[in-house]
Amino acid sequence: MFKSFRGAFVTNVQFQQLRLGSRIRGKPPTLARTIRERLDEINYKDELYTTRIDIGYPRFKTSEKVRINRMEHMKKLKSDKNLEQLARNQQLQVNLEDVRTEWLNTLGPLHKKQIADHYGIFEHLYGEGYFIPHLNLEVFYDLKNESFLPVCTGNVIKPAEALEPPTVAYESDGNTLWTVTMINLDGNLTENDKEYVHWFVANIPGTCIEKGDVFAEYLRPFPMKGTGYHRYVFVLYKQNGRVMYDLPKVTLSSSLAERTFVTRDWYKKNQDDITPIGLAFFQCDWDHTVKDFFHCINMKEPIYEYDFSAPYLRPQEWFPHRKPFNLYMDKYRDPKQINKEYLLRKLKGEDPFKRPPPPLKFPNAHALPHSMPSWLKLHEKKIRLRWGRVNDV
Structure with missing residues (x-):
């Protein structure tokens, strides 16, 4: 289209983008944002609220002498032709206890931290806080048939198998004080953002749990029917000295409301006196013993069911084809x-x-x-x- 203006011709041409005979909507690729820019904008998170804070002990640095000895040991094993021949013939026997000890002293704490992050343990306990469990915390439930059920990192334990307090073991000398807590992250009946404390023992001298101050007596797990798996977390804290927590004494006769607990607020208040160093947790879902628990506390057992929406029905047709x-x-x-x-x-x-x-x-x-x-x-x-x-x- 041409227009005459003061003796000059001005050309007004409207360009349109075409792709396979169709018009392209939006900005051209030379002006539009890239996929990376759009994803960064969608997934933007404020660093003030998403930056994670290590609240535990710093990672132990391996001395140069230990590192050299380990490398020499690895070279010696790799150069041993007899071991290679046994491994090829599938006759090499490995001591699993030595392997576990080596794993706990090297990559074990980092692996436990990764698993805990996968289950959202640190996020729901401390918010932005986390720690690396450098000290191995061993928790066992006695099954009364000369066997023990260990609490690992997310294994499933039924309520019938955890009726009584477990056995807790860790390495310590008699000159240190410890705190052990057992928290249910998913079981609060009235407040979703709070937890239940199932066990709380403080001022434990060395490994003598029975000599500690019991702030909350052990309460068996009671995951409600229809709520899936509940996470029960054991955390071991190392104290700088004797600590008198500002918490009420909770007994077996106490109500569930008195066991309501918020780990993040409690730790924030006492973070100068305690430091988390050990971690173990398990998952638990409903079984028949949960009904007995609610019967003993004179409370009706809550049962949760999914509320399905009504199925969609098309408007009725005058002559529905191919339908009985x-x-x-x-x-x-x-x-x-x-x-x-x-x-x-x-x-x-x-x-x-x-x-x-x-x-x-x-x-x-x-x-x-x-x-x-x-x-x-x-x-x-x-x-x-x-x-x-x-x-x-």
Whole structure:
């Protein structure tokens, strides 16, 4: 299109982008943002609220002498032809206890921290805080049959297997004081952002749990039916000295409301006196003993079920094609009315003083009236063969 303006020609040309004969909407690639820029904008998180803080002890640095000795030991093993031959023949025997000890002294604490992050343990305990469990915390439940069930990092333990306080073990001398807590992260009945404290023992001299100050007596796990797996976390804190926590004494006769606990607020208040160093946790879901627990505390057992939304029904059609008439119409009827009709039909042929008639030996061999529609014939055949809804009543 050309326009004359003061003796000069001005060209006004409108360019359009075309791709395979279609117009492209939006900005051209030379002006639009890249996928990386868009993802960075969508996934933006404020560093003030997302920066993680290490609240535990710093990582122990391996001395140069230990590192050199370890490298020499590895070289010696790799150069041993006898070990290589045994490994090739699948005859090499390895002491698993030595392997576990080596793992705990090297990469074990970092692996435990990664697993705890996967389960959201640190996030729900301390918010932005986390720690590396440098000290191995061993927790065992006595199964009363000369066997013990260990608490590892997320293994499943049933409520019936954790009725009594567990055995807690860790390396310590008699000159240190410790605090052990057992927290349920998912079981609070009234407040979703709070927890229940199941066990709290403080001022433990060395490894003598029985000599510590019990602020909360042990309470067995009670995951409610329909709530899935609950996370029960044991945390070991090392004290700088004797600490008198500002917490009320909780006994077995105390209510569940008195066991409401917020680990983040409690640790923030006492962070100058304690430092987390050990971690162990397990998962627990409902079994029959949970019902007994609520019966003992005179409380009705809460049962949770998923509230499914009503199924979507299309508007009724005047002539539904390729759909059985009776099944199509039953979608828009009250299910109670349908069951009532089946029940009345079933009771119609019942006589309390006579034996029921014998079933048809060959149900499909008995002909149905020719005037009966196809959908009703199929309905009668299902009743004869006892298929479908006739078995629900």
